[in-house]
Amino acid sequence: MVAALERVFREEWGRVLATLIGFLGDFDLAEEAAQEAFAMAADRWPRDGVPGNPHAWLMRTARNRATDRIRRERALTAKYALLVAGNSAEVPMQATTFPDERLELIFTCCHPALAVEAQVALTLRALGGLSTDEIARAFLVPERTMAQRLVRAKRKIKAARIPFRVPPAHLLHERLDAVLAVVYLIFNEGYGGRDELAAEGIWLGRALAELLPDEPEVHGLLAMMLLHDSRREARFGGGELVLLGDQDQSRWNTEQIAAGRAELDRALALGGRGPYVLQAAIASLHAEMPCDWAQIAALYGELGRLTGSPVVELNRAIAIAETEGPEAGLRMVDQLGLDDFRYLHSTRGELLRRLGRTDEARAAYRRARQLTDDGAERRFFERRLAELAGGTRPD
Amino acid sequence: MKYVMLIYQGDALERQAALPEDEQKQVYADYQGVNETPGVTPGLPMGLAENATTVRVEGGKTLTTDGPFVGMKEAVGGFFIIEADDLDAAIEVASRVPAARYGGAVEIRPSEVYW
Numbered sequence: 130m131v132a133a134l135e136r137v138f139r140e141e142w143g144r145v146l147a148t149l150i151g152f153l154g155d156f157d158l159a160e161e162a163a164q165e166a167f168a169m170a171a172d173r174w175p176r177d178g179v180p181g182n183p184h185a186w187l188m189r190t191a192r193n194r195a196t197d198r199i200r201r202e203r204a205l206t207a208k209y210a211l212l213v214a215g216n217s218a219e220v221p222m223q224a225t226t227f228p229d230e231r232l233e234l235i236f237t238c239c240h241p242a243l244a245v246e247a248q249v250a251l252t253l254r255a256l257g258g259l260s261t262d263e264i265a266r267a268f269l270v271p272e273r274t275m276a277q278r279l280v281r282a283k284r285k286i287k288a289a290r291i292p293f294r295v296p297p298a299h300l301l302h303e304r305l306d307a308v309l310a311v312v313y314l315i316f317n318e319g320y321g322g323r324d325e326l327a328a329e330g331i332w333l334g335r336a337l338a339e340l341l342p343d344e345p346e347v348h349g350l351l352a353m354m355l356l357h358d359s360r361r362e363a364r365f366g367g368g369e370l371v372l373l374g375d376q377d378q379s380r381w382n383t384e385q386i387a388a389g390r391a392e393l394d395r396a397l398a399l400g401g402r403g404p405y406v407l408q409a410a411i412a413s414l415h416a417e418m419p420c421d422w423a424q425i426a427a428l429y430g431e432l433g434r435l436t437g438s439p440v441v442e443l444n445r446a447i448a449i450a451e452t453e454g455p456e457a458g459l460r461m462v463d464q465l466g467l468d469d470f471r472y473l474h475s476t477r478g479e480l481l482r483r484l485g486r487t488d489e490a491r492a493a494y495r496r497a498r499q500l501t502d503d504g505a506e507r508r509f510f511e512r513r514l515a516e517l518a519g520g521t522r523p524d
Numbered sequence: 525m526k527y528v529m530l531i532y533q534g535d536a537l538e539r540q541a542a543l544p545e546d547e548q549k550q551v552y553a554d555y556q557g558v559n560e561t562p563g564v565t566p567g568l569p570m571g572l573a574e575n576a577t578t579v580r581v582e583g584g585k586t587l588t589t590d591g592p593f594v595g596m597k598e599a600v601g602g603f604f605i606i607e608a609d610d611l612d613a614a615i616e617v618a619s620r621v622p623a624a625r626y627g628g629a630v631e632i633r634p635s636e637v638y639w
Contacts, residue, residue: 242611289634290525292610300612 134174137183138167142258143336145187147234148227149195150293156283158195160255166191188227231256232340233293239308240291247282248311254279256336257329267326268318305341309350309405312337316354327358338392345401348392349409355389356412358382370509373415386416407432422451439465443473455483471500475510482517491517526607526635527614533601535627551622558620563607573599601628605635 145166149159166187180186238251250268253259259267265275285291296304316330334351341347363376371377393413396406411428414421429445432438443465450458459480467473478493491514498510540551559566576592576599592599601623608614611632618630 240611242615288636289632290610292612296612 131175134171134179137179138170139258141184141187142167143231143234143256144184144227144229145191146255147230148188149191150237151228151230151233152192153195154293156286158198159191162191162195162198163187165194184227229340230293231336232295235308235337235340236295236304237286237291237293239304239311240286241304241307242289242291243282243285245311245314247278248307249314250275250278251282252311252333253315253329256333259329263325305344305346308337309346313350313354313405316358324361327354327361330354331358343399345396345399346403346405348396348399349401349403349406352389352392352396352409353405353412355385355392356409356416359385359389359416365505368505369512370505378418381416386413389413389416402431404432404435407435420451422448426452439467440470440472443467443470443476447476450480450483455480459484469500471497471506474500475513478510478513482513487517525610526605527611528633528635529604529606529614529618529621530600530631530633531602531604531621531623531628532598532631533623533628534597536623537601539626540622551626554620554622558617559604561606561617561620564617565605565607567603567605570600570602573601 146163239248253264261276265272312333319326331354338351359382363380393409426448433441446458446461474493474497478490481490494514573592578589578593580587614632621630
C-alpha cells in the first residue's frame, strides 16, 4: 500500500503542481495547496482506499485548499475572482479532465534567466517532487542553502514574470537544449554513484519523451541515460571502479539496454543526428561485445564536428587506439590541450602502459591521481600505479 | 508589466566606430527600430560616462568626484522602458539592441512598486 501510494504521489505531483500553477499563476500558492492535498491523501487513502481517479481527487482537493487559503488571507484579488468563476462555470477545472501542463512547468523551471543550479533544484522540486532536504542532500549542500536557492528562484519567476508556457517555435529548440542540459546534469551528478539522482534524471527523461514525442534529441538523451545506467552495477565492483573492458557483462541490465535501444531507434526514425542521439548510438555500441571500435571512432568524429569539444576528441583517440594501435591514439592525445583534465592523463597512462613505456605511464597516472577528488577514481589510479611498479608488462 | 532596460556599451562604441558606413547606418536604424517598438518608451540619450560626476554625502557634506560610480567600462550607457507581457518579450527586444551584439549588453530589470 505504501509503495503503491508513493508511486501515485510520484506520478501525480508534477501534474497537479503544473495545473495549479497554470490556474493560479502563483508558484508558492500552488505548491502549498498541492502539499496540503498530498498530505490529506496520505492520511485518508490508506484508511478509505485510493479514489477511482486519484488525479481528479488531488486536483479538486488542492484547488479547494487554495481557495480556502486565499479566503483566509482575505486577498480578494483577481485570483479569487478567477477561482470563483472556475468554481461556478467548471470550465478550466472539469471534474475528471485537467490539462497536463508539466511541459509548461519544465520550461519555466529551466528558463535561461535562472542560474543553472536553480534550474536543477527547481526541476527536481517541481517535477520530481523531491523535498528541499532531499535535493540538498543529493547535491551535498546545507538544507538552508538549498531552501534559499529555491525561494530566490521562485521570487525571480514572479518578479521578472518568467512566462509559464511552452516556448513558441522560434525559441523551442534553444530552450529545449537548456531543459535537456538540466536533465542530463541531474543524471550525470548521479553517475558517480549517487543512484537516486541518476534514477531521477531517467524519470524526467521519460516524462519529457512522453510530452515531446516527436523531438529526436529528447529520445536520444533518454536512450543515452538508459544505456549508461544499464552498466551501473558492473561499473562498481565492491565500491571500486571497473573499466568497460573488465566489466562482468552478466551484471549489465539487459532489459534497460533494450529499452535504451528502442529509444535510440525512435530518435533515429525521427531523423535525429544531434549530440544526444550520437552519444546514445555510441553507448549502444559500447554495450555490445566485441565493441565495433571503428564505428565508435566515426561517431565520435561526427560528434566532435558538432560540438568542437576536445573531450570528444579524447574519446575518439581511445577508439582509434583500439583500431590502429596505442601509438596512433597517443599521437592524437598529445595534441589535445587538456592538461588539467584527469582523463587525459589516465588515457595517456593506459596507452603508454600498453606500449611498455612504464616510467612515462607511471608519471601520467600520478598526474591523473593528483587531479581527481573522487575516492573510487583515486583508488583506481593507485591500483594502476601499483601494477606498474610491480613491473607488469603490457599484455 | 514594465521593465527598465539598461544598456551597457562595453567595447561597442569603439567597435561600431570602426564599422563600414552601411553597417553604422544599420546600427542607427536598429536603435530607431527598438525605440519605435510598441510598448517602448525611449530614455533620454546619455552622454559619455567620462563626463559623469558622482555625488556622495558623508556627515552632511556633499562630496563630488569625477567619473561614474563604477568603472568607465561598467557604466550605464543608456536606458529605455518597455511595457511587455513577460520576460521573453523583453528579452526579444533586448536582443535587438546593437550594443548587445558588439561586445556590450542589456540588463533587464523588472520595475517594482515600493510605496
